[in-house]
Amino acid sequence: MRGIILWTALAIAIVSPLVAAGFSPLLQWRDGIYIASGFAGIFGMTLLLVQPLLAAGDLPNLPQTRARRLHRLTGVLLLGAVVGHVIGLWITSPPDVIDALTFTSPTPFSVWGVIAMWAVFAAALMAALRKRITVRPMTWRRAHVALALTIAIGTVIHVLLIEGTMETVTKYGLSVLVLLAALRIAPRLRPRRR
Numbered sequence: 755m756r757g758i759i760l761w762t763a764l765a766i767a768i769v770s771p772l773v774a775a776g777f778s779p780l781l782q783w784r785d786g787i788y789i790a791s792g793f794a795g796i797f798g799m800t801l802l803l804v805q806p807l808l809a810a811g812d813l814p815n816l817p818q819t820r821a822r823r824l825h826r827l828t829g830v831l832l833l834g835a836v837v838g839h840v841i842g843l844w845i846t847s848p849p850d851v852i853d854a855l856t857f858t859s860p861t862p863f864s865v866w867g868v869i870a871m872w873a874v875f876a877a878a879l880m881a882a883l884r885k886r887i888t889v890r891p892m893t894w895r896r897a898h899v900a901l902a903l904t905i906a907i908g909t910v911i912h913v914l915l916i917e918g919t920m921e922t923v924t925k926y927g928l929s930v931l932v933l934l935a936a937l938r939i940a941p942r943l944r945p946r947r948r
Contacts, residue, residue: 760813767800770928771799778920795839798832829881899940
């Protein structure tokens with residue numbers, strides 16, 4: 755029963771922001787690419803809730819080996835969501851994206867979005883090269899967790915500073931859950947005392 759409740763709560767936490775954003779009155783003035791770009795960003799943020807739960811093995815009735823495989827798959831989906839988000843914004847407004855990437859944008863949310871984006875790219879590169887990098891597993895893990903925390907914090911600040919299509923209650927709710935999930939994983943990945 756506990757497993758059913760947790761999986762249901764996770765599904766609601768993931769689906770609610772997407773559905774609520776779908777009813778935003780701001781969508782009627784936007785073109786399809788801009789809307790798809792925004793939803794790619796929202797979808798990416800929902801994946802930030804799932805990623806640490808999979809890494810920690812916190813999801814019930816899910817064996818650790820399968821959770822790790824899903825963690826990798828979710829990481830690929832997150833990377834795709836970020837790329838889709840940025841490409842969509844580039845198509846609709848290249849100058850805004852250039853300003854954001856060069857940290858010259860007058861909007862503070864752009865800085866946090868770009869920081870989170872580069873952290874996603876770095877974490878994905880680390881994961882792709884894991885077997886080729888000659889560092890101790892704990893060092894690799896600490897770096898990966900540091901990037902994951904940067905992604906979560908940067909994304910949450912980015913989202914909270916934007917007055918956009920995300921509905922307020924689900925936006926704040928998802929932000930809190932993403933931060934709690936990210937903070938939950940960090941202590942578990944510290945080296946164990948002998």
